[in-house]
Amino acid sequence: MSHTPIAHVPFALHGEELRQAVIAYAANPIYRDNEEWENADNPYHRQLRPQVLPHLDFDRVPARDRALEYSSLAAQRILTSIYEADLVFFPKAGLGELNDDFRAYYSPGNRARGELIRPALERFAFGFLDEEVEVSGTWDQAGLETYLESLDVDATGHASLAEQAILNSSDPQRAARMWLIQFAPDFLSEASPMARNVLGYYGNTQSEWFKIVIDEYGYGVHDTKHSQLFERTLESVGLSSELHRYWQYYLVSSLAMNNYFHYLGKNHEHFFRYLGALYYTESTLVDFCRRATSLLDKVFEGQADTRYFTEHVHIDQHHGRMALEKLIKPLIAEHGDQIIPELVRGIEEFRALSTLADEDFATQIAWMDDGPRYKELHGPVHRAILDGKVTAPVAHIVEPFGELSNTHSHEGDELCHIVSGTMRFVSGFNSHQILEAGEGTVIQRNRLHGAIIESHECIYQIHSVGDYQACLS
Numbered sequence: 346m347s348h349t350p351i352a353h354v355p356f357a358l359h360g361e362e363l364r365q366a367v368i369a370y371a372a373n374p375i376y377r378d379n380e381e382w383e384n385a386d387n388p389y390h391r392q393l394r395p396q397v398l399p400h401l402d403f404d405r406v407p408a409r410d411r412a413l414e415y416s417s418l419a420a421q422r423i424l425t426s427i428y429e430a431d432l433v434f435f436p437k438a439g440l441g442e443l444n445d446d447f448r449a450y451y452s453p454g455n456r457a458r459g460e461l462i463r464p465a466l467e468r469f470a471f472g473f474l475d476e477e478v479e480v481s482g483t484w485d486q487a488g489l490e491t492y493l494e495s496l497d498v499d500a501t502g503h504a505s506l507a508e509q510a511i512l513n514s515s516d517p518q519r520a521a522r523m524w525l526i527q528f529a530p531d532f533l534s535e536a537s538p539m540a541r542n543v544l545g546y547y548g549n550t551q552s553e554w555f556k557i558v559i560d561e562y563g564y565g566v567h568d569t570k571h572s573q574l575f576e577r578t579l580e581s582v583g584l585s586s587e588l589h590r591y592w593q594y595y596l597v598s599s600l601a602m603n604n605y606f607h608y609l610g611k612n613h614e615h616f617f618r619y620l621g622a623l624y625y626t627e628s629t630l631v632d633f634c635r636r637a638t639s640l641l642d643k644v645f646e647g648q649a650d651t652r653y654f655t656e657h658v659h660i661d662q663h664h665g666r667m668a669l670e671k672l673i674k675p676l677i678a679e680h681g682d683q684i685i686p687e688l689v690r691g692i693e694e695f696r697a698l699s700t701l702a703d704e705d706f707a708t709q710i711a712w713m714d715d716g717p718r719y720k721e722l723h724g725p726v727h728r729a730i731l732d733g734k735v736t737a738p739v740a741h742i743v744e745p746f747g748e749l750s751n752t753h754s755h756e757g758d759e760l761c762h763i764v765s766g767t768m769r770f771v772s773g774f775n776s777h778q779i780l781e782a783g784e785g786t787v788i789q790r791n792r793l794h795g796a797i798i799e800s801h802e803c804i805y806q807i808h809s810v811g812d813y814q815a816c817l818s
Contacts (some may be wrong), residue, residue: 357464359404367403367466370423370458371395375449378751379593382771382795387443388434388588389450391426392751394419403465406472409697413597413705413791415754420470421600425530427459427466428607432537434588467608470601471694478693484685486677492689498628498665501635508640510707515714516776517644522584523713523774526591527599527706531606532575532653533588536561538603541610542619548679553671557627574653581650582641593752594774596709596793598702605698609691617684620672621691628665634658712792713776720778722813723785726760729816730808737808744798744805752795758813759788761796766803771795787813 358366370376376393384390401416411417430451440447449455504512507524514520536558543555563569576586584591609619634654641649677684712719729735737760752771761770762785770786771777772794778786785805788794810816 357468358462359465363404363462363465364399364402366458366462367398367401367423368395370427370455370462371398373449373455373458375446376426378749380747380749382593382749382797383585383590384587384592385590386436386438386587387446388436389443389446391422391589391592393422393426394751394753397753403469406468406475409473409477409701411756412473412601412701413754414756415791417470418597418600418754418793420466421597421604422595423459424463424466424470424604424607425600427463428538428604428611429534430456430459431541431611432534434534437587463611467612471605471608474694474697477697478690480686480690480693484689485682486674486685489673489677489685489688493624493669496625496628496692498625500632502632504636504640505633506703506707507710508636510710511640511644514710518582519713519773519775520710521641521644522582523594523710523776524706525579525582525584526594526774527596527702528575529579529591530589530595530600531603533572533586535572535575538606538610539619539623541607542613542616550672550675550679553667553675556671557623557667569656571653571656574650574656577650578641578653581648582645591774593795594793596702596705597754598698598705602698602702605695615687615691617676617687618691618694620668620676621688622695623691624665624668624673624688625692625695627668630657631665709773709792712789713773716772716776716778716786719787719789720780720784722787722817723760723762726787726810726813726816727762727785727808730760730810735810735816737810739809740807742805742807744803746798746801748798748803750796752793754791754793755788755809757790757809757811760806760808760810760813760816761785761788762806762808764804764806766798766800766805768803768805769797769799771797789813 357363371393372395375390376395378394378396379390379392397415398419401419403416403420407414407417435447436443511517511520511524539554539561540558543551543558545551559565561571563571563573567573579586606619606622609615609622634657638651638654638658641651641654673688726735730737761768761780763780763782765782767782768780769777770780772792779799780786
């Protein structure tokens with residue numbers, strides 16, 4: 346099967362036409378910035394920071410080392426909104442006063458504008474995988490089986506970087522809550538991307554795949570539906586289970602992990618790639634869920650409801666076997682060895698995204714834990730600027746009480762310096778530093794953050810220093 350690099354997707358918008366189409370999509374009022382850190386039971390309101398989008402360039406393919414930059418976060422947020430317009434969401438408390446938001450999100454205009462920009466944003470968001478993953482050579486079923494055995498999916502693994510970050514954190518419970526928040530976009534609408542592949546007509550394997558889907562949905566029993574189990578996990582550790590309540594705390598890589606399956610499921614030319622990624626994730630989730638259960642039990646001292654994870658230890662052993670024996674092997678028998686490179690590509694792309702997400706989360710937790718240190722670094726970095734050792738572009742900003750800077754990131758290190766007033770600088774869920782006049786903080790590149798003004802007025806400066814360590818030499 347030939348592979349068309351996503352960077353060369355035909356019919357995708359380009360240049361100024363793409364920019365204007367993105368701006369038009371985000372002009373929908375439900376995508377405006379929020380005035381609160383959390384979204385209160387409104388699954389239609391997603392902060393896309395539309396005022397920034399005219400300044401972003403989505404008409405390119407960032408390399409892996411730029412896959413965590415703010416433009417990627419913006420693209421993943423938009424793609425999440427586009428993909429989920431295919432799904433049905435209602436507030437827990439009922440529509441009530443949100444009927445207008447409901448209609449605005451599912452309106453033909455919103456969906457059409459989303460579909461218009463989707464191919465270009467997919468190229469931007471996932472095009473780096475073309476450089477990261479190469480599947481070459483001649484493949485047959487014996488070669489595939491040797492490759493799958495080399496993955497050693499049944500092995501008992503060591504704690505991931507993300508898990509180590511939680512256990513080593515100065516506040517493990519805060520870190521674990523931030524971790525669970527990252528899973529919410531996927532787990533609260535679990536199997537929705539997969540359901541895209543069970544529609545249509547393609548024989549016995551279609552029915553076999555449907556068995557996996559109905560497992561995820563608890564065979565029609567709501568209390569055993571996997572997303573319902575995850576709601577209980579969230580609530581047991583003091584988090585809300587409302588959809589996208591914590592939108593502002595999703596990392597770019599967390600959204601990318603969930604969007605990847607929507608991307609493959611939405612574009613049926615990637616059917617076999619999805620199947621490879623499905624096999625790998627179902628097979629490796631067994632050990633991951635064992636570790637997750639142990640981690641949550643330890644961090645929350647037995648108070649966390651871990652049934653979501655213990656259920657997957659059992660069910661995903663079955664799903665991994667089903668994906669291989671009931672889907673992959675029969676489809677190869679039906680369609681030939683030509684589909685094998687796509688199966689392998691799905692596995693390798695998902696592995697690449699998983700590694701990226703692991704590194705991203707661990708770095709974010711270190712950034713949250715080191716908040717006091719970055720505040721202390723303000724002094725020497727600011728002196729280097731005042732002494733002329735460093736020349737950096739500076740933005741002078743004046744904001745009123747209650748002004749909320751919705752979460753974002755920067756491509757280089759920056760220094761926030763408070764001239765007057767008080768700012769609450771937020772670096773993650775339940776993580777902040779209070780900055781008064783004369784104080785400030787170093788903002789690490791690609792780290793999610795936001796701020797809210799807690800004085801009548803706050804005057805502050807943002808110095809784009811590039812690399813803050815160069816200011817200390």
